[in-house]
Amino acid sequence: MPDIHFHDVYAEFEDGSFTGIENSISKKSATIRTMEAQLNSTRLFNENYFALLAALDDAASKGIRLVALPGDFSDDGQPIHLRGLQKILNHYSDRYGMEFFAAPGNHDPVRPFPVPGGKSDFLGEGGHNQRIFSRGARECKGYEGRWTRVDTGRALPTICTGEIRHLGYRGVMETMADFGFAPQPEYLYWETPYSSSENLTPGNYDFERAQAEAGYRKRQYEICRRGSGGEWKKPDYRNCHRVPDASYLVEPVPGLWLLSIDANVYVPDETEIGFRGSGNAGYNRLLTHKRHLLDWIRDLVRRAERADKRLIAFSHFPMTGFYDGQSDAIASLFGDNTFQLKRRPREHVSRVLAETGIQVHVGGHMHINDTGIARGRNGGTLFNIQAPSLAAYLPAYKILTLHNRKRVEVETVTLDRVPRFDELFEHYRQEYDTRARAGEEPPWNREILESADYRTFTRWHIRELSRQRFLPGEWPQDLKELLLGFNGKDLLLLTRLPEDTFPSSRVDMQKLKKSRQWAETEKRVERQLSRNGKISLRDLGDWTGFDLAVDFYRLRNGGALARRDIGDRRLAQYHLLAESARHRATDSPSSSDSPLAALSGGRFAELLGILEAFRKSEPDDHFMLELAKGKIRRLDAPGE
DSSP states (O other), rough: OOOBOOOTTTTTOOHHHHHHHTTTTTSSOOBBBOHHHHTTTSSSSEEEHHHHHHHHHHHHHHOOOOEEEEEEBOOOHHHHHHHHHHHHHHHHHHHHHOOOEOOOOOTTTSSSSSSSOOOOOOEEEGEEEEEEOTTTTTGTTTTTSSEEEEEEEESSSSEEEESSSHHHHHHHHHHHHIIISSTTTTTTTOOOTTTTTTOBBBBBHHHHHHHHHHHHHGGGEETTTTTTOOOGGOOOOOOOEEOOOOEEEEESSSEEEEEEEEOOOOOBBBSSSSSSOOOTTHHHHHHHHHHHHHHHHHHHHHHHHHTTEEEEEEEESSSSSOOOHHHHHHHHHHHTSSSTTTSSSOHHHHHHHHHTTTTEEEEOSSSSOEEEEEEEEEEEEEEEEEEOOTSSSOEEEEEEEEEETEEEEEEEEEEOTTTTTTTTHHHHHHHHHHHHTOOOOOSSOGGGGSSSHHHHHHHHHHHHHHHIIHHHHHHHHHHHHHHHOBBHHHHHHHSSSSSSOOOOOSOHHHHTTTTHHHHHHHHHHHHHHHHSSSOHHHTTSSSSSSHHHHHHHHHHHHGGGGGGHHHHEEEEEEEHHHHHHHHHHSSSOOSOOOHHHIIIIIIHHHHHHHHHHHHHOOOOSSEEEETHHHHHHHHEEETT
């Protein structure tokens, strides 16, 4: 379960600085973010609280006792949220005997050491934004005492409190110590990359020695701005620091080794904070700035083989590409800095990771459902399983069942229904009404509050996210205008129009649709479709180009899981459109100087080609990893 992004919606600010807003259903005080903030973010902040409870209840009902949390288990490592998460995990440990094993993500320690934090979009009294920041933040410099309020002329004063600061590694590891970061009496074995081999080995292990090796100061390494420190440090390296690392190996049950890799890499820089964020670093930077971890991983693989242990690795960051081989196509169409392409592991990085001997790795960070494969030159095969987030579309978690040394079954469990998911909706209605009374543009579509279940709610989330953030920020203007201006029927006919029909300047679509060529093309295409009998132009007219863009993101995020929301009928129509655009682009390349003629062929064909690749991806729902053969075997048809 990666990317929970836990935000305690009923958090208690221990200093009394923020009491929240009373909820009529729970009778508690809600400490939540605004709906506007949620619908402009790639993650939900509030409803994922209830999604976590539902996921853990579901896992408990299945008899699952070992739960891995591959990073971003918190939302920025703030005390109020970590305390709430700790309380929930302890409850499931006590009641069901669950054991939790966490790996840090870039939203847990946002920097190696504590830094000021805060948000400007908590939801406060009267539906207004409530700004809450910590000491040292620009909004709260110089305040005295445990907390204070600063009047800035807004509807609500800014609250300054230490409860919202970013803790850094030490605070996160201490709060989450019971969940893998420190040895526990029931563990059969536990070590870190920094454990002394003289004091701690599987054949010479006891809890007290493990505790002695688990200290915060022992779990640090040197990193330089230009590369790895320590034995790899070059004479001209400057700006070097000792920073923490939270990696560990644990044997929770006989024969199973869980490897939690801290793949955060905080490169030193010259800012006031002193380090860059790790969100775009991942394994690309781990290979250059954290090389000692690779040696430790290689050693663990060899030791696991000798001791007949099953080694399963997990971390926050992906070890392979995550766009079904379409990263280059996406970069070509949308740009190198879109679609979070900076987070893509380079091919040689994935190859090196495969050559360590790791066979199974579960990652998060991208909030997508995907399966990737990397092969090393030494014959090693690495399966990278991208587990979805509970806080985004499509909400799900992964179950790994180890049948024997050579076979691992992977099943994806979607969260369609989440009890209490709409418990906070009354506050969003007030937020919306407050904006409306002020005469402001409605910030989001109020129909989201009519969602019947959690899956529908997350469908609305990605739809609004596409409208407000993805399309404006990621799409080329001409491609965006093409989609937003036409429906499916129009788009198909545009790919079938004779080339000399297109005007050389900006097209008047209404005039074009009244032309003789348009009418003739429509009749011809309708006859062709009627002979097939499965798709009609009327069917294509039922959806818009915006619907296509939203489904593009659904497939990108959900893979096979998204097919149920889109439907096989719609997917067949997209396939027809993709074939038609590809035919124009390849068999009848445009010689016209009309921008629309070129767009409806080449660039539109590229977009639909990427969508087709998402649809035909490696199995990512329910499948078997055949480790000895280096192959994946599908167990269920997509969407079942």
